Amino acid sequence: MNQGWIDELKQVIGENKVETKDSYVKRMSQDFYWYSPILKKQLSDFYADCIVKPSSVEEVIEVLAFSAQNRIPLVPRGGGTGNYGQIIPMEKGIILDTSALNKIIEIKNGIGRFGAGIKLGKLEADLANDGYSLRFFPSTYLKSTLGGFIAGGTGGIGSIEYGTLWDEGNVVRLTILTLEEKPRLFTIEGEELKKYIHHYGLSGVIIEAEIALAPYREWEDHLVTFSNINDALSFSESIAKSESIRKRLVSVSESPLATAFKPFEAFVSEHDSIVLLQVEKGDCDQVEELAHSFNGSFLPTFSEHVKKNKVRTTDFSWNHVTLWWMKHHPEATYLQGRFDTKNYLKQVELLKEKYPNEVLIHFEWISVGGSIVPSSQPIISYTTEERLNEIITYFKEIGVKVSNPHTYLIEEGGKDDWVELISLAKKENDPYQLLNPGKMKIGIG
Numbered sequence: 145m146n147q148g149w150i151d152e153l154k155q156v157i158g159e160n161k162v163e164t165k166d167s168y169v170k171r172m173s174q175d176f177y178w179y180s181p182i183l184k185k186q187l188s189d190f191y192a193d194c195i196v197k198p199s200s201v202e203e204v205i206e207v208l209a210f211s212a213q214n215r216i217p218l219v220p221r222g223g224g225t226g227n228y229g230q231i232i233p234m235e236k237g238i239i240l241d242t243s244a245l246n247k248i249i250e251i252k253n254g255i256g257r258f259g260a261g262i263k264l265g266k267l268e269a270d271l272a273n274d275g276y277s278l279r280f281f282p283s284t285y286l287k288s289t290l291g292g293f294i295a296g297g298t299g300g301i302g303s304i305e306y307g308t309l310w311d312e313g314n315v316v317r318l319t320i321l322t323l324e325e326k327p328r329l330f331t332i333e334g335e336e337l338k339k340y341i342h343h344y345g346l347s348g349v350i351i352e353a354e355i356a357l358a359p360y361r362e363w364e365d366h367l368v369t370f371s372n373i374n375d376a377l378s379f380s381e382s383i384a385k386s387e388s389i390r391k392r393l394v395s396v397s398e399s400p401l402a403t404a405f406k407p408f409e410a411f412v413s414e415h416d417s418i419v420l421l422q423v424e425k426g427d428c429d430q431v432e433e434l435a436h437s438f439n440g441s442f443l444p445t446f447s448e449h450v451k452k453n454k455v456r457t458t459d460f461s462w463n464h465v466t467l468w469w470m471k472h473h474p475e476a477t478y479l480q481g482r483f484d485t486k487n488y489l490k491q492v493e494l495l496k497e498k499y500p501n502e503v504l505i506h507f508e509w510i511s512v513g514g515s516i517v518p519s520s521q522p523i524i525s526y527t528t529e530e531r532l533n534e535i536i537t538y539f540k541e542i543g544v545k546v547s548n549p550h551t552y553l554i555e556e557g558g559k560d561d562w563v564e565l566i567s568l569a570k571k572e573n574d575p576y577q578l579l580n581p582g583k584m585k586i587g588i589g
Contacts, residue, residue, distance in 0.1 A: 146236075149214055150194050153238075156210050157203055163195040172221065172239055177229035179466055181477055181526050182550040192219070192233045197241040201321075201329070201351055204240070208327040208349065211238060211578055218323060219580045220345040222292015223263065225284035227463060229552040230296045230344045234582030242291055245351065251276065255316055257354045260291025276357040279306040279314055283462035291350040294318070295343055299519075301422070301458050302392050303510040304384060306358065309341045310562075311513065319352035322573035338562040339569035344554050345580045347569035362425040363392055365457040367408070367446040368435045369416040373398045373496075373505055374489060376417040377518075379438035383421065384509035384516050389430050393422035395461040396507040401523065404468040407455045411443050420457055462521065465506050469523050477526045480547040481539055483507075483518040491542050498538060501525065520544075555585050 154162045163169065173191035177183040198204045211218045217237030224231055233239060245261035251274055258267065265286035268278050280302030282288050288297070294315060299308035309315055317333045318340050329351070332340065339347055370376040376396050384394045400414040412418060419440070423431055428447070435442040450457055460468065466478040483491050495503050504523040509516060526532060532550065539546050548557055555563050567584065570577075 146193050146216075149216060152214075153194070153196070153207070153210055156206055157196060157198065161197055161199070161203065163197070164193070169193070169195055169239075172224065172241065173231070173233055175224045175226040175229060175231050176467075177227065177232060177552070179227050179463070179470070179477060180550045182529055182532070183229050183552060187229045187232050187552065190232050190234055191236070192239040193236050195239045195241055197244055199244040201245070204242075204245070204321060204349065204351065205327050205329070207238065207240060208321055208323050209325055212323055212325045212327070212576060215576055215578065217578050217581050220291075220295070220349045222261065222289035222295065223284070223287040225282065225288045225292065226296040227549055228296075228557060230580075230583070232552070233580075237578075240349065242349075242351075243289060245291075246289075249352065251357070254357050254359075255354055256357050257317075257352060258290055259352055260294075260350045261289050264288050264290060264293060271357065272360050275360045277360050278302065279356060279358045280308075283458050283464040285458070290353050290355070294341055294353055295345050295350055298342065299510055300462055302358070303508075303519075304391055304394055304516070305511060307511040307513070310338070311511070313356050315341060315353065315355055317354040318350055320348040320573070321351055322348055323579050324573070324575060328573075339565045341562070343566045343569075344583050346554065346574070346584055347566050347579070348573045349579075361390070363422045364425050364428060364447050365450050366421040366423060366428065366431055367411055367443045368419045368421070368431070368440040369412060369443065370419070370438070370440050371415065371417075373417045373492065375439050376419050377489060377492065377505075377507065379435060379440055380419045380507060380509060381516075381518070382434055382438065383419070383423075383431065386430075386434075389427045389434075390424040391421060391427075393420065393458065393461055394509040395420040395465075396505065396509075397460075397465055398505040401465060401469055401504055401506065402460075404472050405460045406468075407450070407453065408460070410449075411446055420460060422457065462508055466521060466523060469504075473525075475526055477524050477532070478506075478521050478549065479524055479536065479539065480549050481520050481522070481544040482512075482547075483520055484543050485515070485517050487543065488518045491544055494542050495522075495539070499535060502531075502535065552583055553585055554583055 217235040242261040245259035247259040249257040282300040402412040432442040
């Protein structure tokens, strides 16, 4: 610990805003990187010198100025729910906890302006009172913050209708602070947003976000089981592309993944592949009819069961599927990939032929640029790094676009379309390369 500069920082920001307790610092320096056995081995021993929790934009400016003046590395932190070690400080320094920047600033004409530290779960509940909802959110929304989601996320529940963070109109404006001796505060929109979405906090600190909202709707949860994965996938595609059924979630888990979902144990067996749905209230009959046409079993009591027992079905979608499976199979891990819309059934067939016991299919249907596509987070039975890389290579060979969750480098994670723009913004906003150092290969000199 660098006690000298930490004492100085306490004088600047206030002693009660700086935490150095070892157990707390270590916990706040980590995310869910351990989903990856590769990252678990690489990142377990990294943690910050201290955690700083400013309660205003002015205090954030003071911390950033102090960091720049003393050349101290700094990593912005939201809820800590990322999966790639985004917030893990490779060069110690300061973790900037933004969770106190949690105000609802304005809601007007379907646009909301919020502090970056507001938790998405609380925000979703508060928006309902005004007749709105988030357009989409991660399965970790109870803990995730808005700024953290924008800085490290992609999409989630609701992306089947509204797409991802990059789709036009979802993120409207961002307010950014630079890491310089005299930090600059500015607001960006349009094409400039690409420099700060999924940027790991590398090119600036998100202070506020304006996002488009969805009208509030009542959703129903439904579960359909299938004896084989092909029928489940074909049914899920039909639901995903249906123009008469409004939905927020279309999630597919191959057997026996759903056996790990404890609240579902009365509804599924080890032989069932499942499709988990959130559809608008009133669309139940259409779902049931469609399920039967694909040899599925529609479970009419499921909706009432989860409602009565206050089960959040979103906790069994997206990367929560990985979490549930790992509770029973700690050796497992996962991949992220986008299958080919027209050829995904053949791609799945090839994977199951080559890796029948090592790859379990998990799809999440989403909209990207207005097209409905099969996104996926398949479960992988991990043995060695070499075998995992072989599986990744085969995914790519058969045409699956892989976003590799087993690297902490932003260029290698598969969301590399805008890395050059992020690098340019970093050069402008972080001249001493103090923001989250070690997470980008591209130099800024």
